Amino acid sequence: MPKLIKNLGAIVRRPISAGVIAVLALSSLTLPAQARETLRIGYQKSSTLISLLKTQGKLDKALAAANIEVSWHEFPSRLPLLEALNVGNIDVSADVADTVPIFAQAAQAKLTYFAQEAPSPSAQAIVVHKDSPLQQLADLKGKKVAVAKAAGAHYLLIAALNQAGLKFSNIEPAYLTPADGRAAFENHKVDAWVTWEPFLSGVQRQLPTRTLVDGSGLASYKRYYLTSTRYAKAHPEVLKLVYEQLHEAGIRIKNHPRDAAQVLGPLWGNLDVETVEAANARCSYQIQPVSADQLGEQQKIADTFFAARLLPKAVDAHDVEIWKP
Template structure:
């Protein structure tokens, strides 16, 4: 608490304004408490934001399998937090604001490089057709190599960042051959629509929403990237909320399986949650909704190859030991 500034003698304060000094002390105390809370939240350690007595706090992205769990109210006892992208979700893990969440394949690498503490406890089948490079038909681009010297928009640290790396490799190009513009989906869509960028690398459902007349899919991740989903959990929650996590994962698995078995009802259920029309929702789900899967040594190796690729290009400070963060204790739920 700051000390009062000493001033020259002054006449006594009127007695009609009682309690002024206690309020000042109280305000100072509140300020200290707030500052201490912010400091703890920002430090990113395993105890930040921990509240083991409350509901499980789940971070999700619009469209992922967790959106279906929420839309069906299949896990009514959890607390939901919506994020526009995986990097934003991993920052919430760092701050201790969520216990568990779902992201694409690049965010775990960038999070680990940023010293965010988490474990990878589940994944999905590959979703290579769920992300793509979009261009305008009238621009005349026919393959990715045509984008040499052009401006390409994408969300930094997201799954499409790895797709960019793989596309460059496949076309004997480097990052120096294109102008990369890092934009979040809400920023990239108008930039793409208004021809402020030449190409946009994006994932579903933003991908499906952008599939308008005059838009061409230049390439997707087929043969280049798996584009799996990954389930991340904080180490604190992993140790103190193991039963809650298991129960939630069982619901996540059963809801995902139900959606795959009932695609039409899944579309009707999910479209209002996504705030997207049913036709667009169905198109995106048909290529991007995949079953969940356990984490295996092969999954760890796949993630490590992604981390090594980002490190080689100096997109993250390396080395990043991402394989060691794979935790298979819930494999029976996913298997």
């Protein structure tokens, strides 16, 4: 384009022939269009708001208006998702549990918080069978408890045991994925199960259970949205669009729970609508900015996991980059 402008300056002092006009017209038609940017989003099947936006095409449409194309990348679990974000294979991560950024910091990943969902403490709980002799947290002493290692449920279990005056060594942990944890619980291979939504509502609706305790007063259970620090600095306007779409999706899911459940059910292993609605009722889905003064519980998680030797090093939860909408 600069060369074309220079050439134009050289000929303005001469009469313009029809041939020159034709050449210029042809040149303007063949100039390359502005290339579209691509936003690479990593997500899991459990990524509620992102899954809704993807399935309904709302985020693609909003970004297309800004000449941005979305590239979707599904991951089976949080670890490969986190690694992909850290090495630059994706730009943005859908929601992850509050424990995930702590492990990212321990691994010295260059990640930035760009949104969070307000606390949903009742979206995870410790459950036992309805006819179980276990009536209170103290009764877990010497019992076998299924839990996903290093997940938010693991932090809830440690916090609950501490409240009951027990140490983690007072129980026998069975580190299992949610699917395996459900099978072990259903077949009475464990005495209790610590899990989160939608697995929590699923087992409560399909089996006679009791809840020993949920996260209220113990673990807030926030979900965080992450981006690479490099991307946050280079494309704040794109993050603003994503933030706005997430915020609107959170409002829609609360205003239209049945519609959302009908979309999510097939994505969550063909769960029935009632179970999905029950699960979503316990989740805030309220998108908020992240601020450093709200990371106190993140520090508690970091300290707890370091003491439990789940983290290789101590972590300052406040030593992070935070994008502001």
